[in-house]
Amino acid sequence: MSIASRDASTDGSGTEAESTPARLPLLGLLALFTAAFTAVLTELLPAGLLPGMSRSLGVSEGRVGFLVTGYAAASFLAAIPLTAALRGLRRRPVLIGTLAGFALCNAVTALSSSYALTFGARLVAGVMGGTLWAMLAGYAARMVPAERRGRAIAIVLAGITVALSFGIPAGTALAGLAGWRTAFATVAVLAVVLVGWVVWRVPDFPGEPASERIPLWRIAAMPGIRTVLSITLLLLLGHQAMYTYMAPFTERSGFGRTGLVLFVFGLATVAGIWLVGVLIDRHPRRTLLGALALIAAAMLALGLFGRSPVVLLAAVAAWGVAFGGAPTLLQTALVRISGPGRADVATPMQTTVYNAGIAAGSLAGGVVLESADAGAGALPWTALPLITVALATVSASRRHAFPPR
Template identity: 65%
Template sequence: MSRFQTRQTFPAGEASPPGPASPAGEPTSSPAALPWSGLLTLTTAAFTAVLTEQLPTGLLLRMSADLDVSRASVGFLVSGYAVASCLAAVPLTALLRRYHRRPVLVGVLIVLGLCNAVAALSDSYPLTFAVRLLAGAAGGVGWSMFAGYAARMVPVERQGRAIAIALAGITVAFAAGVPAGTALAAAVGWRAGFATLAALALILAAWVIQRLPDFPGEPGTARLPVRRVIVRPGLRSVFAMTLFLLLGHQAMYTYTAPFVERSRFGNAGLVLFVFGGTTVVGVWVAGLVVDRHPRTTLRAALGLVAVAMLALGLFGRVPPVLLVSFVAWGAAYGAIPTLLQAAVVGACGPDQADVATSIQTTVFNLGIAGGSLAGGVALERAGVGSLPWLALVLVIAAAATAPAVRES
């Protein structure tokens, strides 16, 4: 079994459960069955969290004009969300891990829904920024739960695939959510995007109550102190790679619209759609190989992102090169969240993964925040052409710190 394979551990004398839980919370009759209703509910929750975070990326130009702020300031709405997730994920997850999982997830979705509703109605940039911070805190708690929740719903041999299904919401958000939000903004205004997302989150909260199995929180005797999780050698390399990769990715992705605008292509909505669509390929491949060839897949993904950034830096004004580069970048990036989350769950076991995943969420969002901030500074000071070069340096740093995982 590779280090990226997930495994479930239990305290001495405690038997492992006979199989995954059904939507009613009972074990299913077949250990090979996947609880699709529950997993797709998690997929939709992940979609909601990602789209809440990334929606300003597709609305950057219109929000900038309507709120009377710079393009970089709208990019900082993504940074602010991510910073709040960084600061809140670990302490809030540690505080809430004793409680049953379903009520916590419902609370996360309600907060996201209300924050998106306020953003849709706000004419004030400070108010919009404030509700983005609150949404980020809720999103950080949500991200600490998704992978472990999915893993607890299935037997050990299906945990990698269950995590891939749950985290496919990331792919759907990039493939359809951000482009759809961009198109909706072009048709009826950017506020409709936030209003639609608010309704989705609140409807999903009601659906979770009805369809998602519940699991108990961690008993006091099983809780690992946060400091012991942070220093685990198997996790530190994953955290370091995550940070550098997300710094590079977000520095470029947040400012896709102005980058595409300077080329002869000029259609940012289509480019974002192409990027998102190709992430579907990446998450599909990750679901197939996450338990067998993690190191090879990880190296290939990092290499593909680096090549895409190099091509964008050299030939980003040429429309065919622009599109092909976004195709390669999207396919590579689509595989990465599944690989990273499976690594974290595999190191800790699904029953104790929430704190480790919250640390990973903090690192992930620190990368998003730092990348959006660094990209905004580079955009204002050195111009949009500097973005792929900044991203390339950071992706190379990620490759240098990639975890030394063993193939199965």
């Protein structure tokens, strides 16, 4: 029996599970959803707490911002080598160890008065993050039969969207009421509770036996993998070049309410995750084509009519709906191509590409903002060609990566 079929037909204890269970294992999937939520809070919470952390640690706000940069860099560097090193271990102990690492790092951050110690804790947390993101999609896929994998992955990755839309603002508000240390302590407690939840409701799965392990380069060479990674990079380059600099673009329109614009985007991404969860298992190719086409249309509208507040809000809402589900569609395609048993090795490649796209897109947008005569007005025209190439690539990929159904 292949790894993929074995995973789909056994539960965490190794006993045979029903091939088509009546319901999704929602409590287990929600535990993984909460793991994604916790990871995003851990990564991005300092961005909302710059003034308070700056005063307490005795450093500039820019150096507090480096706590986010350090986390991302550690996650970027650790994802592939650490996942490769751990691929033979049973999955639940690795997941529990990662969550315990989050709890410890957030507790150290909450208690530390030393910038150096805090930065070190953030680097370790980034390593935990790189390991976690490499596991989540494959773990969700192994918990359900093949025909429900897309929906399961959508549920888990919705934790990212909910954290961005509601978790970070809530953490920032809590810090305003009780101090930034309380916010990090709360995330540490959440991670501890989550360890118990995982033990209670998330099944265990075996690692890859040494005799069945495929070298990383062979997985990367599987037909369709490089196509999915290329589209991921193009999408993130275009998205991040525009999203990072929404504040100056919003100011350019005369609307000026960047917080409202970002809230509309975040709320729309929640709708996008829900919509993709409904469609992904039946129409994955057409749903991805529609999402990329909608992002391209939003960029075109922002480029042509972005000075109008009505167009600005409508285009950002459409962009949010489309982008909310696009990463889930791409990660589901990667799991389908590699097989759930090997997804823990394939997914870190996407994590690495995803982080590279975020960094390069933000850099490209900044260069355009500073150098173009049109200033922020040039940003949609920077993003549009990248999204259009991604759309054309999906349209042309009819054999391995995104076959018609």
